[in-house]
Amino acid sequence: MDYFLELFFSGLTRGSIYALIALGYTMVYGIIELINFAHGEVYMIGAFVGLTVAGVLTSFGFPATSIMVMASMAAVVYAAAYGYTLEKIAYRPLRSAPRLSPLISAIGMSIFLQNYVMLSQTSDFLSFPKLTPEFDFLEKYSSTIGSSDFLIITVAAFVMIVLSLFIKFTRMGKAMRATAQNRKMAMLVGVNVDQVISATFVIGSSLAAVGGVLIASHIGQINFFIGFIAGIKAFTAAVLGGIGSIPGAVLGGLILGWTESFCTGYVSSDYEDVFAFALLVIILIFRPSGLLGKAPVQKV
């Protein structure tokens, strides 16, 4: 039972991270129907910015808590900036192009960003400082769920609640929902669609950066390639829940996290990534619209 609980919580931790990144995919897809292939790279860049800022601040001798806060803030700001720039350069000029073009451009951007980070920060694994504070909560369970797991789960849950409130109640959130439903109509009633799309990229990227810093400090090392696998998995999560649907992304992330955790725990740890991909293939074959998604209406 203890082993089961341990796997359950490690699945929950992974799942929360996947869900955080998946939200970015889902929001972007919901609005412009584009798989932002470079989203995983934004997550990776967020982690790297966190590392650099933490390193610089440590060398200046700042206290641990302020390092944590400032590194995470910087990661979020930079990821948002990268997301914004990405959209401007690689996607905006292709708004009216055939569907294949922005996808290929996204793949190109992803390769570019990976190599940009690799060339400027080496391809080695770099050790990431432990930013999250160690604390003992519920001593009895500390072997099943560590403090950083707890922190990840709470932060992820908090961020998601804030996001859903934002989308539900703010002006920008309403504009985003309107644009997702029908871009032309939204434009007609005076929504600044360009602004909405930029905002979507900014928000999605910042969520990814939160995930990036949390997981990097949890695992303790990063390299330029982490974005690729994380991106694919988060995408799997988004598809699993139904791409375009925000609760779907969360659900998909959690399901994927648990699947991976239990499969590696009970079946084999060699094939960790295979399970995620196999799940993706199976879901797409049997339910291409995902668990909570609506089947797309093809307009002729």
Next chain:
Amino acid sequence: MEGFKKSLLVSLWFMFLVLPIMGVFVDSVEDVVIWRLERVLYVGICTFFLSYVWRFMIRKKEAGNKVDEESGEEQISTYSKILSSPSFYYPLLAGILIFALLFPKLFSMYQVNIMISALIYVVLGLGLNIVVGLAGLLDLGYVAFYAVGAYSYALMNLYWGVNFWVALPVGALLGALCGILLGFPVLRLRGDYLAIVTLGFGEIIRLVLENWGDFTHGPSGIANIPRPDFFGLFTGLSNSIHFMYYLMLVLVMFTIFIVNRLKNSRIGRAWQALREDEIACQAMGIDKVKTKLMAFSLGATWAGLVGVIFAAKTSFINPASFTFLESAIILSIVVLGGMGSILGVILGALVLILLPEYLRAFSEYRMLIFGATMVLVMVFRPQGLIRDVRRKIDINAVKKALGEANE
């Protein structure tokens, strides 16, 4: 003045962006922070000028779009007009052929070796061109079929001692089979989903090859794969490389012939119709399932075939040769060359594979340049280096001719 201010802002923005990644390196082993602010400055200066170019190009592109819209037809560049005229085309072709035949005599073995890899990519590009360029199915796991071919030869040779000539058709067949296996379940998916599933499929194949240690020797790969011999001829390293070269040359010509035929055949037309509009195409009575499966399996056949040759050429394979990046390279060959255009794909392969070899100094930046080119090509020249020119019939001319005949 307006432009100057804009460019200044852009360059400041990019300096801000690259500051933590390029400008600072935290060496956690030595515990020192290395500042490299001069690089940030270089980026700022470069982006300042590049932003002028960027704006100029965007404006030019928009103007071009307008011209297209007004005249109602696509602009065809002068050099593709020249290329299509027979008095220029045939001598050029003959010249290239003679050069290709004499290549091993003229250049060193090192060059021949590079040329063989370039030719391998030409065939791979042409194979993927069937799937992506003609049928419009974005396949990001193409390298999996390549791996299937390579591993089928390596493993059959390892366990049963099968020789190259038997493995060649078997590899192609296995590739086709895998193409159908993958194609069948994913036919219902649309563009982006399809891309992701194929990507997942490619990764699954690679991970299985990596982890199934007992069978595939895992990450350490399979060594000592014999090079092909031809009735005991062409033994020795230099001879066998020359033989390999000619073999590839024949295969490339064969591929060009087949793909060209396919493109203008009934099935090729069906692919292109499917790419343009799936629903209209079905309404015209084209069997979607059959057509898509054909595209998948035919594309995969070439990959399997070349996979066998690749294994024989390097005589060592491991899963690291079959990563997603490899798929991306092949895809960028197709995209950069011009989707659907055979000449374009050949040029794309030669440029993308040969240039980094000759510009050794830049080889580190190879993938960086790849990525950037993919984006830039999509933004400014979505049709690639050479636009696919379709065979057209001018209806007015036909009517006129008919009318004259009737009179």
